[in-house]
Amino acid sequence: MTDIVKNLEGVNARIQEACTAAGRAREEVELVAVSKRKPKEAIQEALEAGHLLMGENRVQEVMQKQPDLPSVLRWHLIGHLQSNKVKHALHCRFELIHSVDSVKLLQAIDRQAGEEGWMQSILLQVNVAGDGAKFGFKPEEVPAALDVCNLCRNLDVQGLMTLPPLTQDPHDVAPYFAQLRELRDQCSEESGFELPHLSMGMSRDLEVAVQEGSTLVRVGTDIFGARI
Numbered sequence: 001m002t003d004i005v006k007n008l009e010g011v012n013a014r015i016q017e018a019c020t021a022a023g024r025a026r027e028e029v030e031l032v033a034v035s036k037r038k039p040k041e042a043i044q045e046a047l048e049a050g051h052l053l054m055g056e057n058r059v060q061e062v063m064q065k066q067p068d069l070p071s072v073l074r075w076h077l078i079g080h081l082q083s084n085k086v087k088h089a090l091h092c093r094f095e096l097i098h099s100v101d102s103v104k105l106l107q108a109i110d111r112q113a114g115e116e117g118w119m120q121s122i123l124l125q126v127n128v129a130g131d132g133a134k135f136g137f138k139p140e141e142v143p144a145a146l147d148v149c150n151l152c153r154n155l156d157v158q159g160l161m162t163l164p165p166l167t168q169d170p171h172d173v174a175p176y177f178a179q180l181r182e183l184r185d186q187c188s189e190e191s192g193f194e195l196p197h198l199s200m201g202m203s204r205d206l207e208v209a210v211q212e213g214s215t216l217v218r219v220g221t222d223i224f225g226a227r228i
């Protein structure tokens with residue numbers, strides 16, 4: 001068995017254990033294997049192990065990888081998207097864009113999706129910690145962003161995503177994940193959007209994320225190894 005196959009088994013076992021501990025069904029949480037800066041061969045190995053869902057953070061990189069890989073793969077964009085890359089991003093046919101972080105970007109995606117007759121599923125990225133360095137809506141900006149989504153005919157907003165600040169102890173991110181869940185609950189009630197997805201949790205803190213209600217964990221290092 002290769003490292004990637006073994007690592008996938010390990011990460012799936014961790015998700016299963018976290019679901020059991022949280023009293024959740026395993027089907028409620030999906031694993032996004034973050035293949036950024038890893039070669040096509042690594043993705044191929046994951047695919048052969050039966051894993052189809054890949055996360056990437058750069059549109060350019062996906063455009064390089066996709067043509068040589070089987071079309072059964074499912075792709076999620078998890079990194080910041082610049083407005084001038086929206087057209088390319090749409091051509092990658094991402095099943096979900098996790099990282100929509102401004103109204104301008106929402107409108108650009110909606111416009112481009114409209115031109116292509118494509119319904120683009122998205123998440124709104126939220127900067128729950130309010131730390132200046134990261135991308136994302138401030139929590140208090142999310143209701144207005146959802147109002148904009150309501151007017152966008154080619155967007156299907158499915159939930160919220162966050163990248164918490166790096167803490168010494170992974171358990172210390174729990175309040176940020178809980179905050180995202182509470183924000184989702186509140187926004188869902190007020191906006192009428194169902195918002196079923198919470199994208200939170202990575203290699204170091206996926207257990208905490210599952211405990212707090214994550215439906216999409218984004219795991220790179222613990223599947224594909226450290227990135228150089």
Ligand SMILES: *Cc1c(COP(=O)(O)O)cnc(C)c1O
Binds near residue numbers: 036203
């Ligand atoms: C790289 C990345 C991940 C994966 O992080 P690991 O620590 O390698 O699991 C998850 N989410 C985002 C947004 C990333 O950019």
